Amino acid sequence: MTSSATVPVSLGERSYDIVIEPGLLERLPGRLEHLDVRGKVGVVTDRHVKRHYAKQVIAALTKKRLEPVLIALPPGERTKTLTSVQSILDVLATHRFERSSWLLALGGGVVGDITGFAAAIYQRGIPFVQIPTTLVAQVDSSVGGKTGVDHRLGKNLIGAFYQPRAVWIDPMTLRTLPEREWIAGLAEVIKYGIIADEPFFSFLEREMPAIRVRQPDGVAAIIKRSCEIKASVVAADEREGDRRRILNYGHTIGHALEALGGYRSLIHGEAVGIGLFQEADLACYQGMCDRSTVQRIGDVVQDAGLSVDMPRWPSSRLWKAMLHDKKVSGGQVVGVWPEKIGQVRVAPLGRKVFERWYAERKDAPPQRVAAKASRK
Numbered sequence: 286m287t288s289s290a291t292v293p294v295s296l297g298e299r300s301y302d303i304v305i306e307p308g309l310l311e312r313l314p315g316r317l318e319h320l321d322v323r324g325k326v327g328v329v330t331d332r333h334v335k336r337h338y339a340k341q342v343i344a345a346l347t348k349k350r351l352e353p354v355l356i357a358l359p360p361g362e363r364t365k366t367l368t369s370v371q372s373i374l375d376v377l378a379t380h381r382f383e384r385s386s387w388l389l390a391l392g393g394g395v396v397g398d399i400t401g402f403a404a405a406i407y408q409r410g411i412p413f414v415q416i417p418t419t420l421v422a423q424v425d426s427s428v429g430g431k432t433g434v435d436h437r438l439g440k441n442l443i444g445a446f447y448q449p450r451a452v453w454i455d456p457m458t459l460r461t462l463p464e465r466e467w468i469a470g471l472a473e474v475i476k477y478g479i480i481a482d483e484p485f486f487s488f489l490e491r492e493m494p495a496i497r498v499r500q501p502d503g504v505a506a507i508i509k510r511s512c513e514i515k516a517s518v519v520a521a522d523e524r525e526g527d528r529r530r531i532l533n534y535g536h537t538i539g540h541a542l543e544a545l546g547g548y549r550s551l552i553h554g555e556a557v558g559i560g561l562f563q564e565a566d567l568a569c570y571q572g573m574c575d576r577s578t579v580q581r582i583g584d585v586v587q588d589a590g591l592s593v594d595m596p597r598w599p600s601s602r603l604w605k606a607m608l609h610d611k612k613v614s615g616g617q618v619v620g621v622w623p624e625k626i627g628q629v630r631v632a633p634l635g636r637k638v639f640e641r642w643y644a645e646r647k648d649a650p651p652q653r654v655a656a657k658a659s660r661k
């Protein structure tokens with residue numbers, strides 16, 4: 286990928302651009318000028334990302350005569366806590382950050398979610414920019430303004446909708462991303478095909494071998510299309526009153542599995558990968574889609590290198606964890622269910638149906654290779 290792309294996120298006075306440009310980090314001074322960033326700038330990152338990219342970002346800020354303050358958190362989901370937010374706020378207050386000061390979120394979804402939340406609440410809101418460096422963050426978390434942290438009882442239970450002023454994506458940063466994190470990000474990419482775009486899903490079915498090994502054109506295509514779909518859903522329903530719930534497909538089970546594992550065993554994308562298949566299987570069990578839809582989802586998830594198998598939690602524990610989902614309404618679990626590839630429906634899930642399915646279900650899609658061949 287050599288050319289750059291811009292995807293607008295249309296939200297009235299909160300509108301902003303997602304800029305996707307290989308080598309963007311090298312041209313950061315120009316970007317900062319374009320956005321008229323001034324004064325103190327807090328660069329929030331984690332210690333892995335700091336090693337690779339912080340020096341370059343700090344140099345760009347210094348070149349523009351800004352006043353950078355680096356804040357490096359421990360990496361990983363277990364950092365996504367109110368304590369981390371508190372530690373950022375302490376630095377901002379100590380350095381006398383003002384309402385006109387900025388934050389840059391340099392890292393994956395964990396850094397982006399925490400930084401966005403700190404930006405939302407420091408002095409009731411200061412501007413921030415997302416500079417995502419994982420696939421999950423470049424295709425999903427940096428866009429749309431869901432910010433926040435986890436609570437002991439559930440994922441993302443504390444947070445705010447707060448939009449960045451810009452999203453600056455440099456796909457070259459993905460070169461240093463560990464393999465496990467790359468594959469995890471593909472779950473969110475596959476999600477977009479299932480919820481909104483059958484041709485994109487077919488493209489993923491065809492091109493997954495090349496995408497899996499990060500072939501640059503494939504990488505460019507999946508980042509751009511994912512951002513376009515996310516931007517259009519967010520523009521239609523910024524605060525998840527209705528349509529935005531479709532972005533949560535795979536997360537009712539996915540988030541529950543992450544939480545049950547204490548955020549140690551499964552990383553976010555891996556849990557979502559399992560959720561994509563298991564929620565499709567549950568949709569089929571409820572008569573909402575046919576078996577071939579489940580099969581296609583299971584195949585592409587596995588072709589991406591992800592598992593579809595659920596860790597064996599007792600159904601009562603899984604159900605209890607699912608009750609912390611933010612789509613729960615009136616005490617009832619609400620899920621996002623595929624009807625066919627490219628189309629999903631939001632509907633409640635009864636406990637009895639869930640338990641019957643859980644007792645009867647099988648993990649992997651059966652005879653995967655044979656079934657794939659018979660579709661051709």
Ligand SMILES: NC(=O)c1ccc[n+]([C@@H]2O[C@H](COP(=O)([O-])OP(=O)(O)OC[C@H]3O[C@@H](n4cnc5c(N)ncnc54)[C@H](O)[C@@H]3O)[C@@H](O)[C@H]2O)c1
Nearest residue numbers: 333360361393394395418419421425426431458461462553
């Ligand atoms: N706000 C949203 O809309 C939204 C959407 C999707 C996911 N999320 C959240 O995002 C989080 C997951 O994000 P994630 O998958 O990016 O995980 P992450 O932020 O934990 O990053 C994964 C790992 O990759 C490392 N890393 C990041 N960029 C790197 C790079 N370029 N080179 C080398 N190492 C690098 C990090 O240090 C970390 O160890 C979850 O908390 C999830 O809930 C939020």
Ligand SMILES: O=C(O)C(=O)C[C@@H](O)[C@H](O)[C@H](O)COP(=O)(O)O
Nearest residue numbers: 425429431440441529532533536611
């Ligand atoms: O942006 C959204 O809306 C999403 O649901 C995107 C999800 O991929 C993401 O994991 C999000 O953080 C989940 O939000 P939550 O409201 O279920 O915590």
Ligand SMILES: [Zn+2]
Nearest residue numbers: 473536553557
């Ligand atoms: Zn997600």
